[in-house]
Amino acid sequence: xxxxxxxxxxxxxxxxxxxxxxxxxxxxxxxxxxxxxxxxxxxxxxxxxxxxxxxxxxxxxxxxxxxxxxxxxxxxxxxxxxxxxxxxxxxxxxxxxxxxxxxxxxxxxxxxxxxxxxxxxxxxxxxxxxxxxxxxxxxxxxxxxxxxxxxxxxxxxxxxxxxxxxxxxxxxxxxxxxxxxxxxxxxxxxxxxxxxxxxxxxx
Amino acid sequence: xxxxxxxxxxxxxxxxxxxxxxxxxxxxxxxxxxxxxxxxxxxxxxxxxxxxxxxxxxxxxxxxxxxxxxxxxxxxxxxxxxxxxxxxxxxxxxxxxxxxxxxxxxxxxxxxxxxxxxxxxxxxxxxxxxxxxxxxxxxxxxxxxxxxxxxxxxxxxxxxxxxxxxxxxxxxxxxxxxxxxxxxxxxxxxxxxxxxxxxxxxxxxxxxxxxxxxxxxxxxxxxxxxxxxx
Amino acid sequence: xxxxxxxxxxxxxxxxxxxxxxxxxxxxxxxxxxxxxxxxxxxxxxxxxxxxxxxxxxxxxxxxxxxxxxxxxxxxxxxxxxxxxxxxxxxxxxxxxxxxxxxxxxxxxxxxxxxxxxxxxxxxxxxxxxxxxxxxxxxxxxxxxxxxxxxxxxxxxxxxxxxxxxxxxxxxxxxxxxxxxxxxx
Numbered sequence: 001x002x003x004x005x006x007x008x009x010x011x012x013x014x015x016x017x018x019x020x021x022x023x024x025x026x027x028x029x030x031x032x033x034x035x036x037x038x039x040x041x042x043x044x045x046x047x048x049x050x051x052x053x054x055x056x057x058x059x060x061x062x063x064x065x066x067x068x069x070x071x072x073x074x075x076x077x078x079x080x081x082x083x084x085x086x087x088x089x090x091x092x093x094x095x096x097x098x099x100x101x102x103x104x105x106x107x108x109x110x111x112x113x114x115x116x117x118x119x120x121x122x123x124x125x126x127x128x129x130x131x132x133x134x135x136x137x138x139x140x141x142x143x144x145x146x147x148x149x150x151x152x153x154x155x156x157x158x159x160x161x162x163x164x165x166x167x168x169x170x171x172x173x174x175x176x177x178x179x180x181x182x183x184x185x186x187x188x189x190x191x192x193x194x195x196x197x198x199x200x201x202x203x
Numbered sequence: 204x205x206x207x208x209x210x211x212x213x214x215x216x217x218x219x220x221x222x223x224x225x226x227x228x229x230x231x232x233x234x235x236x237x238x239x240x241x242x243x244x245x246x247x248x249x250x251x252x253x254x255x256x257x258x259x260x261x262x263x264x265x266x267x268x269x270x271x272x273x274x275x276x277x278x279x280x281x282x283x284x285x286x287x288x289x290x291x292x293x294x295x296x297x298x299x300x301x302x303x304x305x306x307x308x309x310x311x312x313x314x315x316x317x318x319x320x321x322x323x324x325x326x327x328x329x330x331x332x333x334x335x336x337x338x339x340x341x342x343x344x345x346x347x348x349x350x351x352x353x354x355x356x357x358x359x360x361x362x363x364x365x366x367x368x369x370x371x372x373x374x375x376x377x378x379x380x381x382x383x384x385x386x387x388x389x390x391x392x393x394x395x396x397x398x399x400x401x402x403x404x405x406x407x408x409x410x411x412x413x414x415x416x417x418x419x420x421x422x423x424x425x426x427x428x429x430x431x432x433x
Numbered sequence: 434x435x436x437x438x439x440x441x442x443x444x445x446x447x448x449x450x451x452x453x454x455x456x457x458x459x460x461x462x463x464x465x466x467x468x469x470x471x472x473x474x475x476x477x478x479x480x481x482x483x484x485x486x487x488x489x490x491x492x493x494x495x496x497x498x499x500x501x502x503x504x505x506x507x508x509x510x511x512x513x514x515x516x517x518x519x520x521x522x523x524x525x526x527x528x529x530x531x532x533x534x535x536x537x538x539x540x541x542x543x544x545x546x547x548x549x550x551x552x553x554x555x556x557x558x559x560x561x562x563x564x565x566x567x568x569x570x571x572x573x574x575x576x577x578x579x580x581x582x583x584x585x586x587x588x589x590x591x592x593x594x595x596x597x598x599x600x601x602x603x604x605x606x607x608x609x610x611x612x613x614x615x616x617x618x
Contacts, residue, residue, distance in 0.1 A: 003501055004501050004502070004503050004510055004511045028516070064509075068517070071518060071519075075518070075573055075575070075583075078575055078579045078582070079575070082579070087574055090574075091572075091573050091574050095516065095517065095518060095573070098516035099513040099516045099517055102511065103513035105511075106510075106511030106512050106513060107511070109501065110501075111500040111501045111502070114501060115500060129434050130434060133306075134439060137293070137303075138439055138443045138446075139443075139497055139500070140294045140295060140299060141440065141443035142443040142446045142493060142494070142497055143447075143497065143502070144292065144293055144294055145443060145447035146451060146504070147335070147337040148447075149444075149447055149448060149451045150451055150454065151337070153451065153455065170470075170597055174601045174604035174605050174608065175608075177477070177481060177601060177605050177612065178605055178609050180444055180448060183289075183290065183444065184437065184440045184441045186285065186287070187290055187291070187440045188436045188437040188439075188440045188441075189255060189285075189290075190283075190292075191293060191436045191440060192254075192255060192436050193253050193255060193278055193283040194278055194304060194307055194351075194352075195278040196278075196436050197436050
């Protein structure tokens with residue numbers, strides 16, 4: 001399925017996922033209490049330089065933030081109204097930089113590698129019955145279901161249109177819920193037939 | 204006897220209804236068909252074999268395993284193919300789906316991935332490995348289900364109406380594939396010509412064995428019965 | 434965890450994602466205002482699956498989004514969304530599903546529509562916005578009042594969604610009562 005992972009390999013792709021996540025967390029912790037406009041500007045410049053070093057495809061991702069313009073505008077307006085436009089700028093720049101940095105980690109890390117990096121954190125969940133393998137299975141099943149449910153919705157829509165000439169929209173939701181519940185029964189059965197939900201580490 | 208499926212006076216109730224009554228069968232043949240009307244108990248009968256259902260009375264033994272006492276080992280011994288492949292496939296890509304069966308059998312992720320590719324290669328489908336499942340056709344999905352089940356090397360393969368959503372050429376291809384497998388096969392199907400080469404066909408009617416014997420005889424009798432009840 | 438629960442959680446996480454991928458609904462009552470379906474997902478998960486499983490479904494979805502899947506409305510995803518001002522709403526969805534499910538259980542002897550409506554409004558709006566507004570206030574250094582002003586505009590739309598979810602729950606209860614797992618949990 002479409003993912004946010006950038007296929008063109010960059011230097012950031014080579015850095016282990018765990019390191020990137022820790023770096024992101026540290027930068028986030030450091031930046032949050034900061035009330036320093038020059039530092040925020042510097043952070044954003046550094047972030048843009050990072051993106052530039054990752055290539056054109058990465059730079060194109062910055063455009064993905066465009067829908068957030070209204071939000072930033074409202075944010076600045078509210079701070080200006082309160083008489084503290086400087087704080088508004090700091091906050092906006094901080095959010096912008098952090099979102100771009102976090103996105104850079106996502107772009108350069110495979111989902112599988114992320115799972116591996118996070119797995120040590122997940123092991124305590126094993127004590128309440130959620131083994132890392134079960135989590136991995138849940139993730140895989142969910143991804144598997146998305147196109148299937150899409151197709152199911154389209155099938156219901158098609159049948160509705162054939163009967164009424166109109167698009168189903170929200171009216172299909174009840175039938176959709178019932179059908180998906182039936183699907184879950186069958187899938188649970190199939191899972192049981194193959195040994196059931198796994199226990200233990202991901203090996 | 205290790206190579207047989209034994210039903211000993213088995214009864215089963217589902218939802219208050221008696222779906223199987225006093226079934227006693229000894230299945231040693233390699234290719235066995237199961238026919239009958241919907242609601243006759245066929246699906247329930249086969250689900251006793253892999254532990255999805257448990258008999259209320261009587262015992263069921265599959266190649267030395269008792270379905271009540273040894274239920275955890277059944278999925279490895281009994282491979283099950285359902286009617287709708289979309290209800291069985293739980294992973295988004297082909298290789299992952301096959302690898303899951305192997306991981307369930309105890310391989311590490313790396314081993315499972317390697318063996319999954321080898322399994323796909325045996326069926327001339329190495330190219331499928333990274334393909335998303337929803338890009339496969341119905342027949343291809345059903346083949347994937349079969350591959351994913353076969354890598355567990357079960358002794359018995361049970362198929363519950365596996366051909367319902369397939370066109371004739373696809374069905375023929377899968378029939379030929381299944382016919383060549385080393386496992387003991389128990390299949391429910393409404394496409395009776397699939398039973399031409401089978402050793403035995405059992406007709407189940409309202410929870411009891413109506414007839415049991417050679418494919419031609421039993422299918423013929425069932426056909427006559429179905430026509431007569433119009 | 435039982436097979437069936439695991440499957441249902443994965444399923445509702447997927448439903449949440451699909452609701453984000455569907456084209457916007459048009460509801461005649463709303464005067465043609467397009468409604469994005471995705472925020473119904475939290476109410477739906479809680480109302481249908483109950484508190485624990487509903488909340489886990491949203492957590493699973495957020496987990497997969499964090500791993501890098503673009504499953505939020507508009508194709509958004511990845512770690513970036515957790516640094517946006519609306520991050521409070523993301524975690525709020527978990528609480529919303531939990532509270533909605535809890536209320537469905539508490540109100541299980543009341544008529545389905547009424548209990549589902551209460552569950553959806555309290556969980557999907559009151560609790561959700563509490564988390565969302567606090568989150569926004571923290572992320573943007575705005576006062577709670579200002580943060581509330583910024584979010585107010587979405588409440589009417591979400592009220593319509595709550596009604597929709599209640600209608601769906603009622604219809605499902607008529608077609609397949611066992612489907613409303615939240616009541617039998």
